[in-house]
Amino acid sequence: MGDTALIKLQVNLLASLEKIHVNFKKDSLGRKTKTYFQQRLKRVDELNEEFRSTHKSIVCSDIKSDDEYLTTDIASQFEELHLELFCLLTQRHDELFPPTSEKEETKSGTQPTSSQVRFVASTQFPRLPVPSFSGKFTDWASFHDSFNRLIHNNIELNPIQKFHYLKQALPLERDLDIQQMLLTEANYTTAWDLLVKRYNNPRIIFSHHMNTLYNLPVLVKEKSDDIKTLLNVANVCVNEFKRLKLPIGECDHWIAHYLTKKLPTETHSAWERHLGSKIEIPTFFDLEEFLTIRLFTIDAIENRSLAFNATSSRMLSNDIKNRHLYKSKSSARPTHNVKAHHAATKVNPSSQDCCGLCGQAHILRRCPMFLSKDCFERKGIVDKAKLCLNCLSKSHALSQCTSSKNCIQCGQRHHTLLHFPRTSLTNTAALPLAQHTSTSFNSASAPAQGQVAPINSHAMSTSAFDLSAYVLKQLTTELPSRRSVPQQLSHLQGLTLADPLYYQPKKIDLILGADMVAQILLPEMRIGAFDQPIAQKTHLGWILLGRIDSPPSSAITVRCHHANLELEALVQKFYENEQVPTETPMSEQDKWCEEFFQKTHHDETLHGQYMEGIEDYFHLNQIVPATTSEDQHYLLTASNKPTFTSCVLPHHAVVKKDRSNTKVRIVYDASSKTSNGRSLNDMLCTGPPLQNDLPAVILNWRLHKFVFLADIQKMYRCIDMHQDDAQYQRITVSPL
Incomplete structure (x- = not known):
């Protein structure tokens, strides 16, 4: 193998060693087990060898001595990185898995000093409790490892002692057969x-943990404790x-996908x-990292809310205390003749605790x-007396x-004596219809959404409808x-009316729409004379339609409510008034x-410094002359609309004379509006924010010195x- 291949x-x-270092910092604490550290250290040693x-x-x-391998000193870089990574892995391993005995300390390769031995011998640690087992498969792994390490493999205990500890655990x-041995x-x-x-059945343990995972509740509010759980x-x-x-x-x-369905909105x-x-499909590690950062923000907001509530409560208690103090001091002062205009009703002390219903x-x-009345009558008494519905x-x-x-x-927020009973008839909201009932609801005792509210009719009807x-x-x-x-009408004789007292003014409990009327009507009908009401049979009983004789009324009140609002014009005018003008008249x-200022003013020094900055761009190959004109970037869209695939950015100088190195900085304004009223920034996609969350960064600062x-x-x-893309970042420069 040649030198090039070896280099x-x-x-x-x-690069492999650097990747191990980066991945170790990214890996979660749950992945860092003993096997994880052993494999990492083994791989680091293999790379080093x-x-x-x-x-x-x-x-x-x-x-050659001037070869890049020797000049960049790759060997020293590898050695420093290897030493740093080895120390980091060893330190984190000892922190997460501290040695429990002197034998394990010696086995791990670290020999304690004499001062450390004296410190351990002189420190009185609390006694570890005997591990207990709940009988659940989800707790078996924890119990097995702790009992195995503390009791089962303890050579200082005999089998009788171990068996005694096992029965206690x-x-x-459960496990009565073992208890009876x-x-x-x-x-x-x-x-x-x-x-x-x-x-120790992997299949059953897996099943129980899956059930625990699937039984997680859906979180409604964003609370740190719920998300942590x-x-x-x-x-x-x-x-x-x-x-x-x-x-x-x-x-x-x-x-990750399943847990996101359990998170608050x-x-x-x-x-x-x-x-x-x-x-990319997000992993559980991505979700865990996001929730960890998110919890920093939630904790900060919750702590601020708690501090605000505590301050408000303390101010309120101090205010009450000051009021009592003022009263006590004022009562100790000598009597003075002070005139005050105050009107109050004199209450007899003996009648302050009298019942407003019976006077006792x-x-x-x-x-x-x-107490002898039902909940509906109690509610009417409380409303009439204008009492608090809760106390x-x-x-x-x-x-x-x-x-x-x-x-x-x-x-709910009302007294127990005012609780309205609710009857669940079916799984859906089944509402038996009624023409009249003594039931009345208010905001404190009204049925909740989706609950059943039975309303009984005077007629014996078993029909029920969903509405x-x-x-x-x-x-x-x-x-x-x-x-x-009331009139004695022959065609109404023997009929069971839905409201027998129809001629008396009463409270209306239920209003039905036309969609429900079609469902409650029955085909039978009774018709009397021309000026007499018609009787129609329904599921509620017989109802009366038409005119009845009544005493003439002296006054008739007619109310008409009409409103005509040009909503769109009002909203448009509102936004025009609130909008900040883009151009100053x-x-x-x-x-x-x-x-006149633009024609006569010219700063030769500033222009020279400005052109030096432009020339610096050319020397660094960060800007090149344009080889095409704007007309060459003109084209028509599919809808025959003209468009340009280029943009000229305005630029100006920012002068900071207190700077020692760069006194003039060139700034390009991509937010400047073009001829069509839009800027380059308006047309670009910003994408998601890449910066770290500022509250999370500030909280992380508190972790280190x-x-x-x-x-x-x-x-x-x-x-x-x-x-x-560079055509959208064109600039124009005028030479000296």
């Missing part, structure tokens, strides 16, 4: 083998799959924005008359109630508007001053543009 091999070995052997062959050959209600040395081996055979469960399952030697590391894309949206226009000396929720107090409304107690039945209803505080006023005189005098900031000088000049 290429050395460069390849250096191969590099040394090849380097020896190159040095012994007839290689097992749950009382006699405490002998021979039975310990039998019991341990039986337990391993029973629970989801991520921890996923990591435990993934690590267990790796322990079972499943190739999960090569095909964990489905886990806000987190899922942030994840999709993070992916942007990427076409007890509160409303202890009133026997109030039944008359000193405040529900929105101002400070009580932390809610309904025991449903947990969607809106629960409002009030539907309309009482109907009919005035009381009428100039008077004729201002235009003349601007033209020092922070380094760096900048790449003239970075954007070093990016080569394609010939077709």
Whole structure:
């Protein structure tokens, strides 16, 4: 093999070592097991041996002293990187898997010093508890490893002691056959083998961990604790799959897809924005890295909210304390004749705790008359007295109630005595129809979306219909508007009316639309005289349609609401008023001053420095003369619209005289509007943000003592543009 091939091999070995170093920093903590560190160290040693052997062959050959291999000192680079990587792997291994005994310390190759031995001997560590087993297959791996290391393989314990610890570790209600075994040395081996055979079943362990993964709940709100729990469960399952030697590391894309369906809407949206226009299928490692960074932001927001709430509570408590202090001080002062205009109702102390319903000396929720009524009548009493729906107090409304107690039945914000019972009839929302019922709902006790609300009719009807209803505080006023005189009509004799008291004004509980009327009507009908109402049979009973005799009314009120709004014109005018003008209007005098300044003003020094910067671009091959004109980039689109595939950028100088190196910097304005009213930046796709999240960066700074900031000088000049794309970055320069 020639020298060129050997040098290429050395460069390849250096690149392999750098790749191991980068991948080690990227790998998650869950992947870094003992086997992981052993394989990494083994591979690093193999690369080192191969590099040394090849380097020896190159040095012994007839290689020139000015060869690039020797001038760049690749051997020293490899040696430094190998030493750094070996120390990093060894240190992280000792941190994650510290030696548990002196034998393991010696086996790992690190000999403790005399000071370390004295420190360990003088330190009293707490006693480790005996590992306990819950009986679940998902906890078997943890119990097996801990019990195996602390008890089973402990040479200082005899089989009787091990068997005693094993019985203590097992749950009382499971594995009774092992619990009932006699405490002998021979039975310990039998019991341990039986337990391993029973629970060390990879198929069942895999099934239980999959069930744990699939039973993860869907998160509704973006809370750090919930996201951490989801991520921890996923990591435990993934690590267990790796322990079972499943190739999960090569095909964990489905886990990432499944977990995104469990995330809150806000987190899922942030994840999709993070992916942007990427076409690669995201892995679980990508999702874990994103959620880890996302948790920094969520924790920062939650901590700020907690601090704000604590400050508000402290200010409120101080305010209350100051008020009490002011009252106590004012009561200790001598009496003065002070006139104050204040009106208050004098309340008899004996009547302050009187019931508002029966007048007895007890509160409303202890009133026997109030307790004897049903929930609907209680609700009417509370509404009439204008009491708080939660604590039944008359000193405040529900929105101002400070009580932390809610309904025991449903947990909503109302008193338990005002709870409306709900009956689940079917899996869907089945609503038995009714013409009249005493049921009334409010915002505190209304049925929730998708729940069943039965409304019973006076007629014995078993029909039920599915419908969607809106629960409002009030539907309309009482109907009919005035009381009428009931008539004895012959064609209505013997009919079961849906509302027998139709002539009395009552509260309307339910309004049905025309779509439901067609479903409740039955074909039978009773027709009387010309001026008498018609009786129509329905599933609710017989209903009356038509006119009845009633006392004449002295006044008739007609209300008409009409509104005609030109919505589009109003919205357009609103945006025109709020929009920032793109051009500043100039008077004729201002235009003349601007033209005069441009014609007469010329800075020779600035122009010379400016042209030096342009010439610097030419020397560095960062700019080349244009070989085509704008007319050559003119073409017609498929819809015969003219367009140009080039753009001329305006540029100007930014002068900073306090700079020691670059006093004049050339700035190109790609946001400047062209003849069609658009700029180059308006037409380019920005893509997803590539910068790190600023709150996460600031939080990372708190992990270390020092922070380094760096900048790449003239970075954007070093990016080569394609010939077709470079036409959109044309500039014009006038020579001296």
